[in-house]
Amino acid sequence: MNRRDLLKLGALGSLGSVLPWDGNPASLSGARAQTGGQPRRGGTLTYALTPEPATLFTANTVSNPVIIFGSKINEALVRLDFDYNMQPVLAESWDISSDRLTWKFNLRGNAKWHDGRDFTSGDVAFTCNEVWKKLHGRGINSFRNVAAVETPDPKTVIFKLSAPIPFLHTVLSAHEGTVVARHIYEGTNILNNPVNVRPIGTGPFLFREWARGSHLIVDRNPNYWDPPKPYLDRIIFRLIPDAAGRAAALENGEILLAGPNPVPLGDTERLGRVPHLEVFSRGQEYFAALIYLQFNMDHPILGRAEVRRALHHAINQEFLARNVMFGFGSVATGPISPEQKQAYTADVPRYPFDEARANALLDQAGLPRGAGGVRFSITLDAYTLGEHYVRIGEYLRQAFGRVGVRTTIRTEEPAAWVRRIFTNYDYDCTTMGAVLLADPTVGMQRFFYSGSIRQGLPFSNASKYRNARVDQLFDLCQVEGDPARRASYWHEIQRIIQTDLPLISLANWHYTSIANKRVRDWVVSPHAMMENWAGVWLES
């Protein structure tokens, strides 16, 4: 029984927003779009893409809309299944040496670029050496230990590592690892190549047009290497700037698929009750998003760990996840997402909701209530890229007020917020969405590692947290090849951070996508929107 079925029960219908939910994203998903059925050829899929991409060059980007669009044209070597094991795409098979320093991939014999040239190992080597390692925001770190990329023959590529990269399989998927054509980019200024706005790939769809401010279109590639796929004739990516407009287009069938998080949480809940629509958290697990309340460690009061612990006791995380986040969140136990199964542990210091305890701790910290019952006043910045950050801020204002901490909310548009938090460090505390991705080294380390205290660098360590042991453990996790030992490092990191509490992990945020029930077989992996959609088909 999925969430929507529950909602259909009349007695519970009106209680939609306070339904008990077990926190397991799988229970939020309909099974429908994953079950097989006989695929049908033909039809046009309409997808709501937001915001508009700045470029269509996928191989160096970390921007979701670019990857979501570009992954239909440019493919990666592999994709990930729900257990984060590699599944073949451009690589048919592979062989990893026991010391995990040599990764050999056998490539598709019949894959061709859209301009007719053969896809070869040279393309992979070129993309890795010239794009991923030099121009990719995360790739510069992720691929650092790739010492050489060997190409013994056109259909074999070998990655030689100087030290193990325990997360290499995750960054070889389409989210970080799309391959571009060497014959198009070699010897050119890669970032200004005109092909970047009319991409050429090996994928199931051919670039057709980009009407800025309106839409992008890709058409079926009749010569795709995996016939009879693709099933769709065409995909139209509509650029609908307004969330209410996207909701209307989903309701009246103009848009068949949208996500992740195409509309605010309240609307997501409402659209889940529309008969022809379905809301999915399954297929978005890869983002492993958390909502943090980050403190400025330079603040005279919030800089003290005992004060932060007291504030944690003042927060009812259950209430927040269920009501403020409309059930699209669950209680976070620490800075690592439960989706990151290789690293997560719940065995960490916890701060259960207990206002009496919070009050006692604040008294002990020498912060007695003054006039009007106020102990001290703080300003809370709410990140504005998403309505729920403000709602969460409003809940926190109320929760902190009850223990005598007067809180003022400040909302600024994203550019000003980024400048305030990460360049000027001019804040007391801020809510923040943290996308941790498949592996904590790639997505989570930057918020806690002392080497990531980089003034002016967005989404770095702006609480200025420093702990020598944590730094050491992060360094170990970078290169530890043994999964069990690496997990033990992660567990220790979580315990230390939950003790020091440079930030409060408020909630796991379950990203959602919304689909018309006609759209079938698109939830095939934890980053379903970034797959090539060769197997997606439309029911008539």
Next chain:
Amino acid sequence: MWQGAITIVAIAIFNFCLIHMAPGSPVDVLAGESGTADPAMMEELTRRFNLDQPFHVQLFSYLWNMAQLNLGQSYRDNQPVVTLILARLPATLLLMASAIGAAFLFGLLLGVVSARFVGRAADEGISFFALVSYATPTFWSGLMLITLFSVKLGWLPSSGMMTIGSDKTGLAFMLDVGRHLILPTLSLSLFYMAIYTRLMRASMLEVYGLDYVRSARARGLSEARVAFRHVLRNALLPMVTMVGVQVGSILGGSVVVETVYGWPGLGRLAFESVGRRDYNLLLAILLFSSVMVIVTNLVVDIIYTLLDPRIEHGKK
């Protein structure tokens, strides 16, 4: 002419200072959007966008480029801003022409009817309707129209300018665009129509009270001839002034309506370029709008002389 040119330069300098006062730079935004960034790459971008120069150097190089009609590249789209603006211009012109046209036509009609039947049921009804339309926020009426006509009834598309990928041509294409145009035009024109109705009504009533109208009636002219030939023409002058002011200002696009209906016009481009701190693009759009305001003022002056031969140019 000189006045116009000086105004434009002053506006350009003012815009430039204003935009650079906003916290955050295009590099912050690009890096922030990506969620992760590399410091070396951010430095490189800052250099490429010329943002490492002192403020006055940036301002002078902007003015110097502007004098040569070079408005620069968009930081984000990596394209000349003129190309981006010209790509959005037709959509904005179409929406504005239809909205202002509809508002003018219906405002005029309702205002005249209201003035002819002042104090009667028709007048009361029209005044009430005008007041409600005037007080309704555009984004709300936009959403309500979408909910009614495209979600509930399914008669009209909810957003966009045409059926994408339909490859329609000729008449079919025009009809398709027309269908998409109805709702945005309606929500944008409601507000202006309310203003025009009230303005026209007041202005008609004022002219009705003038002596020459009485003498026209005394000469035995029909009521319709008095209304259209003698009153309407004179009552139009304030309307033309108002329309002129508004045409100039909304040629820059309507942010709200374009956003709600996903209309690919200039207003959305301007709005998005604010959030992205795309200075060059935003400055170019603002400059373009100010030129438009000045040009429409000239056109309005010319229309005055056509309506009222007593007004002549060059004679004070």
